[in-house]
Amino acid sequence: MKKTMIATLLASAALAAPAFAECEVTLRSSDTHPDGYPTVEGVKFMAERAKELSNGRICIEVFPSSQLGEEKDTIEQTQFGVIDMVRASFGSFNDIVPEAQLLSLPYLFRSEEHLHNVMDGPIGDELAKAFEAKDLIAVAYYDGGSRSFYNSQKPITKVEDLKGMKFRVMQSDVFVDMMSALGANATPMPYGEVYSSIQTGVIDGAENNWPSYDSSGHFEVAKYYTLDQHLMVPELVAISKIKWDALSPEDQQVLRQAAEESEPVQRKLWAEQEKASEEKVVASGAEVVREIDKTPFIEAMAPVYEKYVTKPEYQDLVKRIQETQ
Structure with a gap:
């Protein structure tokens, strides 16, 4: 009887054990976005493949929603x-990796396809070395879509409409300078x-992509969305070099391999989420400005390029990005 009870208890304990208890290597991965968001699901897919490829030895535990x-x-x-x-986001690395700032230059990428071709080629490999330093x-480059302006005050149809408005930007110098060049006031937070x-009027608005505008609920308090697509900033999945060197x-x-295989999965999920988010916020009553003349916006960025594309090697990198087909 006692042996049977002990066996039952052991079996119950095994069933109740944490999912990662059997793993020899467990990596904790952080994401600010909520569960179900394309970047979170991309890393989850990476986790599944890593576990499969290592026969259960390597596990990745994903912590979404800024838990860490x-x-x-x-x-x-x-x-x-x-x-x-x-x-x-690459933008969050701007003050850490100088080369990352270049990818945050407004209107650098012509399209998402152009962005993918750059990141999946030799330039992506060069950037990985800069991060390693x-x-x-850097193990994966995910899709972050295009970022556009949204606010609670009025439709933005021309550069002059931005004058004096307060916009949240990521805590990065290049984003602050971008807003200044457009005549707006940047508020990093x-x-x-x-x-x-x-909601409280501390800022008038922010700038982000369709899924973030949706999942954050920002469309509820800032219903004017201007599809100017000023930034196409890739997302990065990175592993601590300290942890990496111990592997x-x-x-x-x-x-x-798991990270590389997760890239097309994340990008497909992103495209689907982008479409669904756009449909949702439009149905909710958000006012979308789609047809604008981007030329004045692009011309206003001249001082930003002059400030950040100073070194010959930076000028060469920007040139090669622009020339990538």
């Missing part, structure tokens, strides 16, 4: 090895504070 902190904080924690992995191993700040070459290869 906002992007700036989690990037720093990943650099120091406190967090193992992070998914963050900052203790981050964490993503989680944007909704209440628009065997075989495990590193598993993670690289």
Whole structure:
């Protein structure tokens, strides 16, 4: 009887054990977006493939909804090895990796296809080396769509409409300078504070893509969305170099393969989410300005390019990005 009871208890304990208890290597991955968001699901797919390819030895536990902190904080924690992995916008790395700033230059990319061709080629490999120098191993480049302006005050149809308005931007110099060049006032703040700040009038609006505009609920307090697509900033999945160096070459290869296979999955989910989010916010009553002359907006960016594309190697990189087909 006692042996039977012990066996039953052991079996119950095994069933109740955490999903990652059997893993030899467990990586904690941070994301600011909610569960179900394309970037979160992309890393989840990476986790599934890593577990399959390693026969259950490597596990990735994804923490969405800023459970481990906002992007700036989690990037720093990943650099120091406190967090193992992070998914963050390239824009959040602008003040850490100088080359990352170049990808945040307004109107640099002509289309999402152009962006993918750049990131999946030799330029993407060069950027990975720049991140490694900052203790981050770039393993995947995800789609972040195009960012556009939204606000609570009025439709934005021309550059002059932005004058004096207060917009939240990511905590990055290039975004602050972009807004200044357009005559607006930039207010850097964490993503989680944007909704209440628009609602209370601390800021007039922000700028982001369709899925973020939707999932954050920002369309509820800022119903004017101008589809100017000023930024196409890729998303990065990076692993702490401290953690990476502790892995065997075989495990590193598993993670690289799993990450690479997750890219087309995330991009497909992104395209689907983008369409669904657009339909949702339009149905809710958001007013979308689609037809604008982008030329004055692009011309206003001249001082931004002059400030950040200074070194010959930066000028060469921007030129090669623009020439990529």
